[in-house]
Amino acid sequence: MEEYTDSGEDKNVYSDDDNDYFTVSTQNNRTSKNIDTSPLDPKRLAEEMSKIQPKHEKEKKKLFESYYKTRENEENGDDNHCFKFNKIYTDLKFDYSVLVSGFGSKIQLIETFVKEFCTDGPSLHFKGYLPNLSVRDLLYKITFSLFGIDKKIGSPIAHCNFIKSIFESASMDINKIRQTFDGKFDYGIPDHVYVVIHNIDGYSLRNETSQLTLALLATIPQVHMIATIDAIGAQLLWDNRMLSNFNWTTYSMPTYQPYDLELSYDINTKGSGGIGSSTSSSGTNKNLQPSTILTVLKSLTEISTDIFKELLTYLIKKKKNKMEFKILFDICRDAFLVSSESGLKTQLREFIDHKIIIQKEIGDTTFLIIPIQTSVMEIILSQLENSIS
DSSP states (O other), X not given: OOOOOTTSOOTTSOOGGGGHHHHHHTSOOGGGGGSOOSOOOHHHHHHHHHTSOOOOHHHHHHHHHTTSOOHHHHHTTOOGGGSHHHHHHHHHHTTOEEEEEOSSOOHHHHHHHHHHHOOSSOEEEEETTOTTOOHHHHHHHHHHHHXXXXXXXXXXXXXXXXXXXXXXXTTSOHHHXXXXXXXXOTTOOOSOEEEEEETTTOGGGOSHHHHHHHHHHHTSTTEEEXXXXXXXXXXXXXXXXXXXXXXXXXXXXXXXXXXXHHHTTOHHHHOTTGXXXXXXXXXXXXXXXXXXXXXXHHTSOHHHHHHHHHHHHHHHXXXXXXXXXXXXXXHXXXXXXXXXXXXXXXXXXXXXHTTSSEEEEETTEEEEEOOSOHHHHHHHHHHHHXXXX
């Protein structure tokens, strides 16, 4: 029987010298200290990204058009049912919620579907990729947009149950609810409501309360939920009970479109603090570039854009970066953009969420602040007017 000795001559015997490799590996590399690993400045990042030329545009367009029926398809006699848009609409009518996955931004895809197919009821759109979006904001928008109720009602679950009770009780005393919550039921209770959530797996919606609330909302028969996901393993957010409430039918619909809008709010690509992180002592935000603001405006309604233009025009004329809320309301009311202060607050909520507008209370007066220089405001206003003309 062979015996190991302490002479060190046997190469199979482990020695302390072999530990040197791990000792050296754990030592800090002095060269790495000279490497700058800090994130790029947002302006520099935008400049570098703008140099990247789009590729395969024809193929992307052809792929996009393959999802829905076009006039060309109709003339060729193609079967409607072979297109995914037709299948999605059918599933929604059979009380399924639709979950769309696939590489590439799906904002334009879903917006096109809703515009072309979901015409028998109002649609409400939510940007789950916003880092500061709250499920409370989503519920507030539903109650305000549909019923004119300008209040947040208890916890998210309680608020959702309140919405559900309105839809479930056709014989409910609507006038009593209107008086209680100062609401306006101008459109009555709709038979169909399309709730669109871009990135339901977004950072701000990944908590259990948000997902439980959305799952409960999906159980309302009149609510048809359409959501997109991008994160790998996003479906691990839901347990069996949530999956049962959501009642998903899933579709893989890659677009290969860039995530320009989604990444414009990503904290990791903007440096710590996101869009509104580098506010200087002069009250301006170095990270808030014209391209960022214009990208946000593209996703908003025409009324929201017109309101923002009125705000810019006033600030440029006064050479200031803040304006009283009441003054803006008077201007917008005279221009027939809004009819109430609550309506203006709703239109401004998008800008406040994106930190393009900062709302500040000074005494009894509410001020709206745009943390950019007047010269930057002029650039944005000029581009907005040129895009219209």
